[in-house]
Amino acid sequence: MTFHVKPDASGRTSVLTDLRTLLRFPGFRRLLTVRLLSQFADGAFQVGLATYVVFSPEQQTTPGDIAAAMAVLLLPYSLLGPFAGVLLDRVSRRQVLLCGNLIRTGLVATTCALVLSDVPDWLFYLSALSVTAVNRFVLAGLSAALPRVIDTERLVVANSLSPTAGTLAATVGGGAGFVAPLLARSQGVQDALALALAAAVYLLAGLSALRLRRTQLGPDPTAVAPRLSAALASTARGLAAGLRHLTARPQAAWTLASIGVTRFCYGALLVMVLILTRYAWSDGGADGGVALLGLAVGLSGAGFFAATVATPWAVARAGRLGWFALCSVLGAVLVPALGLPFRPAPMLVAAFLLGLVSQATKIVTDTVVQSSVDDVYRGRVFSLYDMLYNIAFVAAAGLAAAILPGDGRSPALLLTVAALYAVTAAAVNQLRRRVPVSRETAL
DSSP states (O other), X not given: OOOOOOBOTTSOBOHHHHHHHHTTSHHXXXXXXXXXXXXXXXXXXXXXXXXXXXXXXXXXXXXXXXXXXXXXXXXXXXXXXXXXXXXXXXXXXXXXXXXXXXXHHHHHHHHHHHHHSOOOHHHHHHHHHHHHHHHHHHHHHHHHHGGGTSOGGGHHHHHHHHHHHHHHHHHHHHHHHHHGGGGOSSHHHHHHHHHHHXXXXXXXXXHHGGGSOTTTTOOOTTSOOOOHHHHXXXXXXXXXXXXXXXXXXHHXXXXXXXXXXXXXXXXXXXXXXXXXXXXXXXXXXXXXXXXXXXXXXHHHHHHHHHHHHHHHHHHHHHOHHHHHHHHHHHHHHHHHHHHTTOOHHHHHHHHHHHHHHHHHHHHHHHHHHHHHSOHHHHHHHHHHHHHXXXXXXXXXXXXXXXXXXXXOOOHHHHHHHHHHHHHHHHHHHHHHTTSOGGGSSOX
């Protein structure tokens, strides 16, 4: 996500001032409430899934199980994403937010029941997959509705701050998802409590959408939408056109390839930490592992926030691609230095720093794509970007499944990730030499 901030009279950035201005719009406040509640519930739901799949005593999870879970939950989501807008342009977006969250309430409640019951794993994953499929429509609906509740002058700022606030809400929701099971006394209830929390907040998100008028978020009822089959075919052709446009923009194309590699690295390390907290650092008990995983996720989220603060300052001094390359060098050095001891303390430090690296490179990539891709192709390129981002994560889980031993301690995986960071740093630095400095010092 890219931060578009403006200086105040003293030259300092004024994100809080921008946010206060946006909150004066009643429609924006109500839409933001739906987003914050929805993404808080997303965070709690994802943590609930992770703790059940990884830490439930009866699961005995392997790296292959985690890779399979990521593939089931992320790949359909990625492939469905570009086509969500086709349906959103045909129905009331307010109803999408209302019904989508109510449907997720029911689906997550069903998932809770499955966790508490003795059912085949495929049934549990089918229920979880249904939740993530609906999630794609809700997030797309939130983005598509934003221009209807804010004026054009402030739309860029709203597009920057609203998703950022949602990401922070998801992080807080994830933290609540780690804390909630501590209130339960039995393992079965403990496994389901984070999911129950997510179901309750999804319900609140759906009800909060009723504060918006049915037609307030569009689409325009007088506009004639094309036939569904024609719209779907047009979307597929549009993605192909976006890919062709991207190949003619080497800076954007190579930066996207680089973010795919760094996302791959982050995903592989996440799977390693999941297995380490489950087996190597928990002494056979799940509670200690869950606490460590929660701490690692929290520190990684803190790294994300630190990146939003540090990146504008760093880009002003090193340039966009220079900062990207420096972050990749940081990853190449830190992964073996902090990871090879396979001890919790240095790995937690790495979680914070690699969270910073991951988010900083994403901010740079967003900005490069926005500034170097023609506006008419921008939406399609970002759809391809979204697909790449998730597919790289799933591919990383596949590599981790092939390399990681049962307890998660794998020097080979750490050295592979360090090498990928180093290659990325070299490639981005080479690309940076071809870009004029004047285009490189602002977000």
